[in-house]
Amino acid sequence: xxxxxxxLVVDDEYGVRQSFKMILNTEYNVLLAESGxxxxxxxxxxxxxxxxxxxVCITSNGIRINREIAEELSRRPYGWINISLExxxxxxxxxxxxxxxxxxxxxxxxxxxxxRIRFGLSITLNSINIHEIDRFPGLAREVGAEVIxxxxxxxxxxxxxxxxxxxxFAEYRQAVxxxxxxxxxxxxxxxSCEPIHSDNETATIYDNFGCAAGNTVAxxxxxxxxxPCSLLGNGIERDSLRSKSFATxxxxxxxxxxxxxxxxxxxxxxxxxxxxCSGGCRARSWASNGNIQSPDPWCKKMS
Numbered sequence: 174x175x176x177x178x179x180x181l182v183v184d185d186e187y188g189v190r191q192s193f194k195m196i197l198n199t200e201y202n203v204l205l206a207e208s209g210x211x212x213x214x215x216x217x218x219x220x221x222x223x224x225x226x227x228x229v230c231i232t233s234n235g236i237r238i239n240r241e242i243a244e245e246l247s248r249r250p251y252g253w254i255n256i257s258l259e260x261x262x263x264x265x266x267x268x269x270x271x272x273x274x275x276x277x278x279x280x281x282x283x284x285x286x287x288x289r290i291r292f293g294l295s296i297t298l299n300s301i302n303i304h305e306i307d308r309f310p311g312l313a314r315e316v317g318a319e320v321i322x323x324x325x326x327x328x329x330x331x332x333x334x335x336x337x338x339x340x341x342f343a344e345y346r347q348a349v350x351x352x353x354x355x356x357x358x359x360x361x362x363x364x365s366c367e368p369i370h371s372d373n374e375t376a377t378i379y380d381n382f383g384c385a386a387g388n389t390v391a392x393x394x395x396x397x398x399x400x401p402c403s404l405l406g407n408g409i410e411r412d413s414l415r416s417k418s419f420a421t422x423x424x425x426x427x428x429x430x431x432x433x434x435x436x437x438x439x440x441x442x443x444x445x446x447x448x449x450c451s452g453g454c455r456a457r458s459w460a461s462n463g464n465i466q467s468p469d470p471w472c473k474k475m476s
Contacts, residue, residue: 181206188395195397196419223249232257232295234270235278243285254292255322256282261308265301269338282316293320298348299338306348310355323352328460329404342471382441382452382466387432391423399423401432404456408465435466446473 181204182193190205197203231246235256246254256278260266263275286292294313296302313321326339340348381388387401394400398411399422409428412421423429432455441452453469461470 180204183207186395188397189393192393192395192397192414195414196393199418220249231255234274235281236274238278238281238285240285243290247289253320254290255295256286256292256318257295258312259297259299260302261305261312265305268301269297269299279312279316282318287317291319292317293322294318295322295324297324297326298340298345299326300340300344301338303340303344303348306351307355323348327404327454327456329406329456342473345471381433382435382437383432383455384451384453386455387429391419391429393419399426399428401429402456404454405459405465406456408456408459408463432465438466438468441468 180197180201182190182197183206184190184193185207187207190207194203194205230253232255235258257270258266258275258278259269260275266275267273282292294309294316296309298306309321309323312318325345328339385402386405390402392400392403393414394411397414399414399419400409400411405428409432410426411428412426414422417426435455437447437452441447450469450472453472455465455469457471458467458469459465461467
């Protein structure tokens with residue numbers, strides 16, 4: 174019998190940890206940890222993961238970074254580390270993340286990460302922080318980040334109850350144009366792919382009508398069900414890992430087959446820009462219209 178490689182799964186939700194274990198345990202020894210602190214107690218197992226050639230990436234809110242953790246991280250070749258902030262100031266960040274989090278995270282990064290560990294800042298663009306977008310480069314330089322990852326807020330999940338935070342198509346487009354004009358930045362900028370206009374050079378186009386959902390992306394929910402995209406919620410059928418393997422669900426699952434075989438609406442098929450967007454985001458269509466087959470409301474022809 175061959176020796177299995179080892180994978181460490183870290184998440185604060187019990188169901189998420191168990192779901193990943195169900196997916197992976199036939200091929201790997203699966204270790205589970207509830208928090209970063211618990212995971213760091215298992216560094217010897219993390220080293221085994223690296224020894225088996227598996228990349229490890231970490232996303233954290235940065236609140237509990239300390240000297241010991243930073244030293245342990247600096248000794249290991251992580252694929253990447255992302256630290257989440259929701260603004261360039263305490264006022265904007267703490268409105269989303271909670272009082273005191275901005276200065277705690279920035280202080281930790283400057284004290285323990287700067288010039289020692291390669292990491293990026295992950296920021297969700299919203300109506301509260303959009304006015305200070307030009308301050309993000311200064312924040313990145315201040316804390317020593319090498320990447321700024323900017324994401325759009327989708328009206329899904331908790332975001333659905335925060336409509337006032339979501340950007341309009343015009344606001345997002347203006348933000349992207351501002352970002353493209355940043356000069357003399359000593360870091361890389363990445364924006365989440367939004368296939369909503371033909372001049373979006375970062376868009377990945379698929380043969381079927383739609384986006385990455387079900388093509389390159391899948392989501393495992395805490396209850397063990399699998400969806401083509403975490404943003405689709407109850408907008409599409411989900412099969413369960415308790416009765417089927419992940420490979421079976423990916424290749425032939427009800428929701429995956431459905432989203433890969435959506436009929437193209439006439440107003441999309443007849444559009445000269447269709448080949449540059451493939452119809453856009455299915456989750457945004459579902460959130461706005463209750464129909465994953467409808468045109469993306471962020472389409473420039475509809476906005």
